[in-house]
Amino acid sequence: MASKRNPVSSARALWLRCDLRLDDNPALHAACSGSESLLPIFVFDPAKFRTPTLAGAWKSSARRARFLIESVSAMRRQLESKGSGLAVVLGKAEDVLPEMCRDCSEVCLTKGVCSEETDEEKLVSGNLFSKCKLNKVWGGFLYMPDECGCAPDNVPLLFTSFKNKAESRGSIRNPMPAPGQFPPLPVPTDDNPKQHLDKALKFLPTLEQLGFPSDEVEGAMQDDPRAVMKFVGGEDVALERLKKWMFDDDKLKEYFEIRNGMLGDGYSSKLSPWLALGCISPRRIWKEAQRYEQERTKNKSTYWLVFELTWRDFYLYVGISQGIKLFLPGGITGQKYAWRGSKEALEKWKVGRTGDDLVDANMRELLATGFMSNRGRQNVASYLIFDLDVDWRYGAAHFEELLLDYDPCSNWGNWVAAAGLTGQRVNKFNTRKQLNDYDPKREYVNHWLRGSTSTVERNGSTSKDHSADKQKLVDRAKRFGLPAPELDEESKTPPSGGKGARGNGKGGKANGKGWADPKRRRWQARSEKENPAESYY
Ligand SMILES: Cc1cc2nc3c(=O)[nH]c(=O)nc-3n(C[C@H](O)[C@H](O)[C@H](O)COP(=O)(O)OP(=O)(O)OC[C@H]3O[C@@H](n4cnc5c(N)ncnc54)[C@H](O)[C@@H]3O)c2cc1C
DSSP: OOOOOOSSOOEEEEEESSOOOSTTOHHHHHHHTTOSEEEEEEEEOGGGTSOBOSTTOBSOOHHHHHHHHHHHHHHHHHHHHTTOOOEEEESOHHHHHHHHTTTOSEEEEEOOOSHHHHHHHHHHHHHSOTTOEEEEEOOSOSSOGGGSSSOTTSOOSSHHHHHHHHHHHOOOOOOOOOOSOOOOOOOOOSSSOHHHHHHHHHOOOOTTTTTOOHHHHHHHTSOOTTSSSOOOOSHHHHHHHHHIIIIISOOGGGHHHHTTOOSSSSSSOOOHHHHHTTSSOHHHHHHHHHHHHHHTOOSHHHHHHHHHHHHHHHHHHHHHHHGGGGGSTTTTTTOOOOOOOOHHHHHHHHHTOSSOHHHHHHHHHHHHHSOOOHHHHHHHHHIIIIISOOOHHHHHHHHHHHOTTOOHHHHHHHHHHHTTTTSSOOOOOOHHHHHHHHOTTOHHHIIIIISOSSSSOTTOSOOOOOHHHHHHHHHHHHHTTOOOOOTTSOOOOOOOOOSOOOOOSOOOOOOBTTBSOTTOSTTTTHHHHHSTTOOOO
């Protein structure tokens, strides 16, 4: 039931971004507590989707946007089931939120970590009506900032030091259950009339409205049958996945041994896409792992899942403490380096035509599904940086576009670390050895490169790409103004940069269509100011 309008309003809004869940959501609790009415809002800003970033990459693929739309839709269903709702609008947050929240005294939200999110917060805060304040609340961590065992804005850059501090001095709080009671939706006013509110409470954008061309939309609506699993956005699906992987399939007990796999849904939790949008909280996963330890078994594997979630926290805190450095050519150390790899080498890497089976299989999986295993990510990143000698940021931007689980801290943090620009030890992977170690029977590479795991010999010349996959590679090359890839021949191994590059330095300047686009945001200005007029390709 809607409440009466109160002149001394305690009406609130909840601005949802990457916290699309009812469970363990501190911002939601802050918004509900003592509020006479609550308007939950999600803003789709088209600039966050089909906007060029770096070296031919876009901000988001249509597939990731689809996962987001599903997650927002699921959040609306959850809120409606509690007697509330979710207003969805299209535009810039700083333009649309002030109007929608004009009767509110507070807009609650989960505090962002990286510059795009914090810049957006500042703009919104500056545009809100004077009686309305932005209330930023931390959420989505395993170890909350006041309990992470060290100063959250000055964490050690060595993961082991961070983990040791978190484990010895920090603590993990129990997840908060969903609020028992939800304040009613606000009563429409003259300024915010009923038809506007009703429309927003029903609206969901299409992929076309977010700027995607129809061929990409069509591709994004299809699920590749070779994918590790089907990812559908939303809190209910996330909790179901957790239950299935941990308890029904009983995978947690062997996680340590199987986590380096690349094929199938069992080798790891696959929770990252839902974690990235906040459809599930890391503390809920931790709590369920504890229950598993009590009800089933406690071993190195059960510890290791929490260990991996601590990596996720680590990069969030690196994001808090290092800020924009995560996105700069020289990373955290600021080292300078002149990359020598070519645009063609980057493009072959993107479409999985480098000639290195392990790299190509992983890159095709990413292109076709939006997912790649952790083992794959480490190898393809190392290959781009050290074998192809291409700027690490171009790889990070490609991952940002395609990964369903894209998260600014985890993605750019892992990439800057892969490039050796955090000041810690660098791992250069020998992809041939890794292939022998992790895919000795070539099941994974055959699955992606030859369309079969049984009939084609390793290194055979009978490469059989799926036709849909082929078409994607051709379309992509066309989009970047490159010659169509030679789909029926194995491409030659590209020249190796070889030098064991300590990645860095020379940011690509806008020097061609779709290549290092000057409109990019996070990298804009700052990186170019650091590296004026650099054009080395
Ligand atoms: C170059 C590169 C880029 C990456 N980009 C992202 C990204 O954008 N988003 C993302 O969530 N992960 C990223 N990762 C980390 C890791 O590869 C994925 O989190 C993992 O593969 C997701 O699969 P999963 O959920 O089955 O993981 P599990 O093995 O089941 O692990 C459980 C959870 O632990 C966390 N985790 C595990 N490893 C890492 C790690 N190295 N860094 C941070 N968190 C970790 C994730 O939240 C993951 O869901 C990247 C790694 C590399 C090397």
